[in-house]
Amino acid sequence: MGRLKxxxxxxxAISLGSTSNFKTAAKFFSFVxxxxxxxxxxxxxxxxxxxxxxxxxxxxxxxxxxxxLEKELQNNRGEVEVINLANKIKADFxxxxxxxxxxxxxxxxxxxxxxxxxIIFTLYEKRVLTYKESWSAINGMxxxxxxxxxxxxxxxxxxxxxxxxxN
Amino acid sequence: xxxKQLNVKLMPExxxxxxxxxxILHIPKxxxxxxxxxxxxxxxxxxxxxxxxxEYMRRNISKADLVKLIxxxxxxxxxxxxxxxxxxxxxxxELAKKLK
Numbered sequence: 001m002g003r004l005k006x007x008x009x010x011x012x013a014i015s016l017g018s019t020s021n022f023k024t025a026a027k028f029f030s031f032v033x034x035x036x037x038x039x040x041x042x043x044x045x046x047x048x049x050x051x052x053x054x055x056x057x058x059x060x061x062x063x064x065x066x067x068x069l070e071k072e073l074q075n076n077r078g079e080v081e082v083i084n085l086a087n088k089i090k091a092d093f094x095x096x097x098x099x100x101x102x103x104x105x106x107x108x109x110x111x112x113x114x115x116x117x118x119i120i121f122t123l124y125e126k127r128v129l130t131y132k133e134s135w136s137a138i139n140g141m142x143x144x145x146x147x148x149x150x151x152x153x154x155x156x157x158x159x160x161x162x163x164x165x166x167n
Numbered sequence: 168x169x170x171k172q173l174n175v176k177l178m179p180e181x182x183x184x185x186x187x188x189x190x191i192l193h194i195p196k197x198x199x200x201x202x203x204x205x206x207x208x209x210x211x212x213x214x215x216x217x218x219x220x221x222e223y224m225r226r227n228i229s230k231a232d233l234v235k236l237i238x239x240x241x242x243x244x245x246x247x248x249x250x251x252x253x254x255x256x257x258x259x260x261e262l263a264k265k266l267k
Contacts, residue, residue, distance in 0.1 A: 004262075028266055099244055102251065118255040125263030147213035148244050154217070155224050155252050163256060 003030040004093070006119075007086035008064060009079050010040045011149065012095040015116040017054040019137035022063055024128060025119050031064045032089065034081040036074070038066040051143065083109045095119065097149050116141060117156035124160075135160060220245045 006029045008016075013033070016022045025031075044055035058064060073084040079101040086094045087110050094113045096102055102113045117138050124134040138160060142153045177185070189196040216237045223233040223245060234242045 004266075099247060103247060112258065114255045114258070115252060117252065118259050121256050121259040122263050122266070125260050126266055147217045148220075148241070148248065151217060151220055151245065152248055152252060154221055155248055156256075158221070158224060159252060159256055 003028060005030050005032060005089060005091040007082050007089070007091040007094045008033050008037070009082045009094070009096040009098065009101075010037050010044070011097040011145075012116040013037065013041065013058055013064060014044070014051060014054055014143070015097055015141040015153075016095075016119060017058045018140045018143060019120070020140075021120065021123065021129060021133070021137050022058070023061070025123060026063045028123070028126070028128075029119065032085065032091065033064050033066050034074075034078070034085050035066060035068045036076065036078045036081045037064075040078050079105060083113075086111055093118075097152055099148055099152070115152050115156070117153065117160070121156070121160065121163075216241060224249055 008031050013031075016025060038059075041055045041059055045052055045059055047055075067085060067089070069081060069085060069088070073081070073088060075081045075084065079096055079098055082094060082096065083105050085091070087108075091111055093111050094109060095116055095118065096113060097116055102115075106113050120129065120134050120137045123129040124131065129137065135157060138153055138156050142150050185196050185200060189199055192199065219228065219233060219236045220241075222228045223230070223242075228236075230242065230246075233245065237245075
């Protein structure tokens with residue numbers, strides 16, 4: 001199995017960009033996104049804070065390949081555009097940390113939508129990352145945002161701790 | 168919008184400090200205090216909701232208590248996060264076996 005195609009939105013890109021494992025993940029996953037997400041990251045990168053810096057690093061790293069969609073597939077909501085891209089290129093899965101968007105958009109998406117700890121957990125199961133590195137990566141994904149989005153990371157840590165104890 | 172009144176007695180020192188901030192920022196003392204209160208309430212509420220949700224996820228409190236404390240809509244989102252994260256982890260384990 002070659003690199004898996006992962007269509008990624010802004011929230012998940014920032015989550016993975018908050019860890020030191022984005023480049024490692026790119027050895028196994030080919031990250032693709034849309035023009036709208038590129039624009040969102042450019043806007044965020046203009047802010048002189050931690051998140052702005054993360055967005056800037058993502059853009060400079062070229063880890064994500066941005067694809068401009070045909071006009072009829074473009075959308076002013078980044079998450080919708082990412083789903084359109086995933087369907088068009090037959091991505092293996094979509095990565096997003098937006099709970100409401102995942103709920104609403106799964107029906108129109110032909111592939112599974114996952115939260116970003118999915119990548120870290122895969123790398124842990126593949127023995128690419130140690131338990132400590134994985135836990136730290138998930139913990140690093142927490143940031144100033146809606147409490148429920150941070151709850152994804154808190155629950156992932158809880159679940160990760162349980163699963164790792166089983167191994 | 169209908170408003171409610173909250174009377175707070177301040178120590179003179181704190182009142183003086185708020186007065187100073189109000190002068191520097193050119194906004195009425197009450198407006199500044201209202202903004203700060205709103206910000207702090209939102210922050211505290213989110214922290215408390217997050218704490219309660221995690222207690223539920225750890226199975227330390229029941230679904231009924233969770234709904235009572237954070238409301239039905241948020242409680243449903245908590246269940247959604249739990250279900251989907253579990254699914255993601257299971258899928259990650261399967262995927263790791265297939266990845267070269």
